[in-house]
Amino acid sequence: MSVHQAVRADVPDGPADGGRAARRRGRQGARTSDGPLAAALVLVLPTLVALVPILRGLGDRQLWRDEHATWWAATLSIHDLSVLIRTIDVVFTPYYVCMHLWVMVAGDSPAALRIPGAVAMGLSAGLLGLLGRRLFTTRVGLVAGLAFAVLPSVTRYGQEIRPYAFAVAAVLLSTLLLARALDRPTFKVWVGYTLSVPLVGWSHLASLAVLAPHLVMILIARRSGDRIVGWAYAAAATLGMCFVVPMAIQGSGQSGQIAWNNPVFKDLVDFPKNLFGSWAVAVPVMVLAGAGLFFAGRRALPLAVWIVLPPLVTYVTASKLHLFLPRYLLFTMPAWVLLGAVAVCRIAGPVTGARAGAGAAARKGLGMVLAFAAVAGLAWQALPGIRDARRPPLGEPDFRGAARLIAAEQRKGDGIVFNGVMSERRALDYELRDDAGRPEDVLMYRTPQQLGSFGAAECPRPSSCLARTDRLWMVASTYNGDPYAGMPKQTRTALDRSFRVVRTEKLENLQVLLMERSRSTGRDAGDDDAGDRKVHT
Secondary structure, three states: OOHHHHHHOOOOOOOOOHHHHHHHHHHHHHHHOOOHHHHHHHHHHHHHHHHHHHHOOOOOOOOOHHHHHHHHHHOOOHHHHHHHOOOOOHHHHHHHHHHHHHHHHHOOOHHHHHHHHHHHHHHHHHHHHHHHHHHOOHHHHHHHHHHHHOOHHHHHHHOOOOOHHHHHHHHHHHHHHHHHHHHOOOHHHHHHHHHHHHHHHHHOHHHHHHHHHHHHHHHHHHHOOOOOHHHHHHHHHHHHHOOOHHHHHHHHOOHHHHOOOOOOHHHHHOHHHHHHOOHHHHHHHHHHHHHHOOOOHHHHHHHHHHHHHHHHHHHHOHHHHOOOOHHHHHHHHHHHHHHHHHHHHHHHOOOOOOOOOOOOHHHHHHHHHHHHHHHHHHHHHHHHHHHHHOOOOOOOOOHHHHHHHHHHHOOOOOEEEEEOOOOHHHHHHHHOOOOOOOOEEOOEEEOHHHHOOOOOEEOOOHHHHHOOOOEEEEEEOOOOOOOOOOOOHHHHHHHHHHEEEEEEEEEOOEEEEEEEEOOOOOOOOOOOHHHHOOOOO
C-alpha cells in the first residue's frame, strides 16, 4: 500500500485496501467534484461576510490601553524597539515589526492601524471554510465559514490592534496545510506546513497549543497504516519550533507583565460567553458542536482536543503562565463552529465517509435551507453582541474626549501631568500625536525609550519641574472620585502648594483638571537640574 493511500484512509469502515480507495474516492467526490469554483466560494463568501461588520465603523471606537501599546511599539525606531523587547513584549516582536512597516505606509489613524487585523480576521472565516471543505464537505465548509463570520468576537477582535486575529488565521492556515498534507502528501505541502508552525508561535505563544490536535491527526493517520507521516510531522514541527523556542525562552523571563491575570472559577464559567461575545451565541454554538461530535467520524477527536485542551491547560497553569484569557484562546472558536456546522449539515446527508455529500436532491435542498436558516438565526442572535463589540471595553477612560478638551482650550506654555493606572501618558501621547502645540509633559524625567519600557520615569523633585509652567492640565483616571488618589506625596504637595484648580471636567472614567499657579507662589526653578532636563517625546 502506498503512502498516498495510507494517509488518506481516515474513515473506519470497510476493508483495508479496497475500502480505503473507495473512501478516498467518496471523499474526493464530496469535496472536490465541484471544482475550483466551490473552493473559491467557500473562501471568498465567508471572508466578505466577515468583513462587513468588521469594517463598519472601523475607526470610530477609540483605542484602549493595549492598542496604545501596539501604536507605541510600532512607531518606535527599530533601535528603540530592540531596546523595548529586552524588557517587555518580546513575544510580540514579529507583530510589532510588521505593524512598524505598516504604519510607515498607511499611517497611524485608528482605521489604518486596524486594517491588518481586520483583513486577518476576515480571511480566517474563509480559511475555516476551506478547512471544513477539506475535512468534510463543501456544504460544511461554507456553513462553518459563514457562521464564524457573524460571531461577535470576530467583529470585536477583527477591530483590535493586537495580534489575536493573526493567531486565528495562522492556526487555521496551519491546520489546513496539515490536512492537505495528510490527504495529498507532497514535499511542497509539508514545507508549507513547516513554515506555518513559526507563524502560529509568532502570532501568539498560546496558539501553539493547536499542535496537540495536529498530533492527534497524525496518530490517527499512523493507525490507518501510514508509518511515514509521523516522521514527516516530527521533522516539520521540530524545524518550525526552532524559530519560536528562542523567543519563547526569552519571553518566559518577562511573564511578570501578565502576572495580574490570575483567573478564578467564575472566569472559567464565563469563558464561553467571553469567547464568543455573548451567551446568546455561545449556547447554540456549543450545543450544536456537542451534537456534531457524533457525526464527525475520526475528525471528532482532533476537533474535541482543539476545543478542550487549550482552555483547560491554560487554566490549570494560570498561576505560573497567566495565559488563561479568552482573547488569547480565540483560536479555539473555529473548532466549535466547525463541529456545529457538521451537526447542521448532517440533516442534508452524510458528512464523512464514502457517502459524504450524497443524498436525495430533496433532502439536500431541505438541508441547505435549514443550514442557512441556522446561520441567519445565529446572525440575529449575534446582533446585540456585535453592537457591543464596537463599544470601548468596559472601564476604559474617554481619552479621546480629554484630548479634544485640551486641544480646544490649551495655551502656549501649558504643562500636563498624569495620575492613575490606565497608561494615561501613553494614551494622551496618541490622542495628541498630531498637535504641535500640545502641553509639555513637565514631570517626565526619563522617557520610555530611555528606560526600554512603555512607561516613563517622573521627576524626582516635582516642585522644581513644575516651576516651568503657570498653567497646568491634569488627566486622572482614578475611580474613587479623587483625582489625586495614588499620586506620590511629593507631587501632590507640590501641586497643592503651587497651583489651584480652576476647572474640573468629568468624562467617562476620567477627570481633566485645569490648574493655574497660585498668586501666593512664584516661579522658582531652584538649583536642581531635573526641571531643566531635556527629553525626547
